[in-house]
Amino acid sequence: MNLKKYLSLTRNGIMESLQFRLSMFIVFVGNLLYLIVVYFLWKAIYASSGEEVVNGMTFSDTLIYLVLATALFNFMEMYTVWQMGRAIQSGAIVLTLLKPMEIRRYMFWEYSGNFVVNFFATLLPTFIVVSVVTHGAIPLGLNLLYFVISVVMAVIINYNIDFFVGTICLYTESIWGINIMKQVIVLLLSGATIPIAFFPETIRTIVYWLPFQSIYNSPLTLLLGKSSDIKDVGIVLGTQLVWVAVTYAISKLFWKISLPQITVNGG
């Protein structure tokens, strides 16, 4: 494998992403607003419950979790479905198909520069702010290493799901509805908008058997060190690894089956 061509894509991605300074600022403001809403919403929830601890989480536990989940969302969201949908509709996908590189790889690495930018622009600052403000809600130890490994796998799972959903656009030729549906499902079932601890028992069990919780819940659980036991860590990372393999295989297979939509039907 020639790594240079991938890093070259990353490099261009970083430069392109840095061109849009204003958009980074607007994303920042938008997140701030979202977090203010989250703050008051959960404050109200805790106030109405009349208890300090709900479902094993205090108010600050929940808030820290959701702040980090939001930062993680901004870091990981790749808008692959949009990209693919638009490329399919406009026919520009032909140019990507004609690169001497597999399209899944090309699109991933084409975006990868944004990971670098978003890491320094949102993830790391949020992390530091949360760390400082809460005086140690985030333990600084081995859990950081687990977190990094977990995020890498989460990114891959997320991309595989996105690519799968993007492939559906080959059949529907529309993007909007599919993308919204995907986003709602992923954000809800991954624990990005509501901590999974708040789900009713049965739904929680179902969610644990789905790949989505491996995207947000797993890395955050490892980061916040709720289970420092090496066996628990192993289970979380192991589950993610299984989902990496399964989602990769499924999305790759689905693309292979669906490609004739272009090559036979002309897209």
Add this chain to the structure above:
Amino acid sequence: MAPVIDIKNVTKEFKVLNRREGLAGSIKDLFSRDYKTVRAVDNITMSIEQGEIVGYLGPNGAGKSTTIKMMTGVLEPTSGEILVNGKLPYKNRSKNAQNIGVVFGQRSQLWWALPLVESFRLLKDIYQISDEDYDGMMKLYQSLVDIEPLLHKPVRQMSLGQRTLSDILAAFLHNPKIVFLDEPTIGLDVSMKAKIRTLIHALNKEKNTTVILTTHDMGDVDALCRRIVIIDKGKMLYDNDISHLKGFFGSYRTLKIRVGGDLKKEAEVIGKEFPALKVEADDEWISILVDEDKITVMEVLTKLQKMRRVRDMQLEEISTEDVIKKIYEEGVE
């Protein structure tokens, strides 16, 4: 030498949903299984040698882009066989990609927000071009066009002409065996067109690159192509030298005259006088297409002068455009 592109009896069909009109029709369409088959390319055979520039012509919707997409490997033929560099392109798309370059009309493969040179550097890495080859290519580009100011300009700030030029340079960068140019001069001004033609010509000469060019601009064809292929409604109408085509229709000349009165009406009168000739009128001229094997222009003119006072006249050789128009309308025979 084996041809670089070999197309044998290739047909491409698409299944298209029969759409109904109106809101009720749109709702019915949701459940419709009523497909019709459209034959975009119908039994085409041709072979192209290394280093040729082939003009691939036809009206809109004739099947030009479909053929090109089959040659690049994006589309799979319904029947027949295409070999590019001896391989089936749609089965070896990524490998084939290494040997071809493409420019699809208005679509750009360049990085929008970045200076051109960054797109080139990326192409250098993904096509694994060696430093030597890359530098050599840049030197060649520099000798052909003034590329230096373009290199440091973000693509989104370029004019359409500069962007097209850049896209063509990007397509040639990895020194592919074949470059497909799908309407490269569309929407460009005259001087830019000339620049791009010179560039394509020089690159073809220098690197012996095979160029397949689709265009509606006869200027492109006259300037670049020795061989042209014409297709309409998916069927191949013509595949030969451009000079042969001109010879074929060489005995035709267009006589243009101006007379007093309403030109449309006058044209009708003249048309009746010469039933064998094609007479058309626009705002300024009455054009008469004369086949000199049957009647000479002088004879026509003498007759006309007896009918009306001819105020002005012009004689035009038939242009490639007319030839193709004639083929579209009547076929080669």
